[in-house]
Amino acid sequence: MTRKQEGKRAVLEGTKAEGMELIQAALVKAKAQQQIPAPAKKRAGRRPPVPFAPVPQQISVPSQKKPAKKHKTNGKAQPMPSAPLPVEALARPALLPAASPASVWDSLQIGRPDPWRIEQGRLVTVGRTDPAHVAFDILRTKVMHVMRENDWKSLMITSPTARCGKTVVGLNLAFSLANQKDCRTALVDLDLRRPQVAEVLGVKAPPSMEEFLKGNITVENMFSRYGENLAVAANNRPVRMAAELLQSPEAAHAVSSVRQKLAADIVIFDLPPMLANDDVMGFLPNVDCAILVVAAEESTVSEVDLCERELSEKTNLLGTVLNKCRYAPEKYGY
Numbered sequence: 001m002t003r004k005q006e007g008k009r010a011v012l013e014g015t016k017a018e019g020m021e022l023i024q025a026a027l028v029k030a031k032a033q034q035q036i037p038a039p040a041k042k043r044a045g046r047r048p049p050v051p052f053a054p055v056p057q058q059i060s061v062p063s064q065k066k067p068a069k070k071h072k073t074n075g076k077a078q079p080m081p082s083a084p085l086p087v088e089a090l091a092r093p094a095l096l097p098a099a100s101p102a103s104v105w106d107s108l109q110i111g112r113p114d115p116w117r118i119e120q121g122r123l124v125t126v127g128r129t130d131p132a133h134v135a136f137d138i139l140r141t142k143v144m145h146v147m148r149e150n151d152w153k154s155l156m157i158t159s160p161t162a163r164c165g166k167t168v169v170g171l172n173l174a175f176s177l178a179n180q181k182d183c184r185t186a187l188v189d190l191d192l193r194r195p196q197v198a199e200v201l202g203v204k205a206p207p208s209m210e211e212f213l214k215g216n217i218t219v220e221n222m223f224s225r226y227g228e229n230l231a232v233a234a235n236n237r238p239v240r241m242a243a244e245l246l247q248s249p250e251a252a253h254a255v256s257s258v259r260q261k262l263a264a265d266i267v268i269f270d271l272p273p274m275l276a277n278d279d280v281m282g283f284l285p286n287v288d289c290a291i292l293v294v295a296a297e298e299s300t301v302s303e304v305d306l307c308e309r310e311l312s313e314k315t316n317l318l319g320t321v322l323n324k325c326r327y328a329p330e331k332y333g334y
Contacts, residue, residue, distance in 0.1 A: 034315065101263030104220060105184070108231055111224030114202025121200040122168055125175040129138035133176070136169075140176040143291075144183065146318055147266060152288035153259060156315070158271045158280050160303040163296040165323040167196040170270045177266055178230035186223065186231045186264040188255075190283065191272045192242035209235035214253040219261045231262060242272075247282040255286050274307045281314070289316040296325040 016177060124130035143276040170187060177185040189197035189209060198206045212222045245248040245251055269287060274280045290311050294304050311317045
């Protein structure tokens with residue numbers, strides 16, 4: 001090979017080597033560009049979107065009581081003592097149990113009727129020496145049978161007009177009922193405009209019925225006990241606004257407390273005359289039944305008919321008692 005040919009071959013080989021180096025450098029550069037991420041293109045006039053973060057949902061987890069801590073005593077695990085009670089809980093007084101009806105009945109003040117008043121007031125069922133007590137005993141038995149059959153506890157006694165003798169009839173019936181050992185009876189003077197029970201019994205200083213109906217006097221301080229089976233609540237003075245007081249919620253609560261605390265089998269309410277005012281009609285929802293007392297030769301047929309019709313519409317009318325009758329029934333010789 002000539003020198004000229006050798007020179008051309010060397011030139012070709014050198015060019016080839018340089019070309020290979022250029023190709024390798026281009027490959028390395030391209031590989032490096034693939035590993036570097038291209039920058040994001042920004043949009044003109046728009047802000048980049050804010051990524052949305054979902055609101056976490058509240059998940060209810062059932063509470064679990066932690067086991068009581070224990071400490072070791074003499075090598076054995078013992079429960080830790082509980083926390084002491086607050087001072088307020090220690091200072092709070094304990095609730096006292098309600099008094100039983102028997103204890104309330106025994107705690108009532110003992111009443112002693114005036115013998116002269118008893119005789120003048122014609123209370124024939126107290127001493128039972130007057131034969132007239134038989135009529136009230138018959139009335140007592142009829143009243144007891146009807147009220148027990150219907151499970152009635154409260155009885156109202158009224159009249160068409162004044163001076164019919166309803167208070168005397170009510171007291172005689174109450175003392176006759178008290179003679180029954182299995183019948184505990186209570187009588188309440190609710191003739192607030194003209195109270196008469198205290199005068200007939202001879203009670204000198206009875207409590208105020210107005211204060212009792214307003215809730216200011218308790219049952220224990222209002223009633224007096226006559227014998228073993230009769231308690232009487234008399235009144236010391238007339239009351240203004242009697243109809244409004246008898247229809248008040250306080251009066252209804254007081255009447256209910258009499259039944260609960262005394263646990264009486266029959267409670268008799270002495271109400272004023274029907275045709276004189278609206279006291280009777282306002283108090284009727286508080287009683288189970290009623291008795292109408294009329295006076296012979298004084299009460300008219302129209303008055304009796306009107307009162308009987310109104311009582312029958314509003315409550316259970318047990319019947320009508322004819323008082324002050326001059327003609328006694330024939331005797332049977334014993």
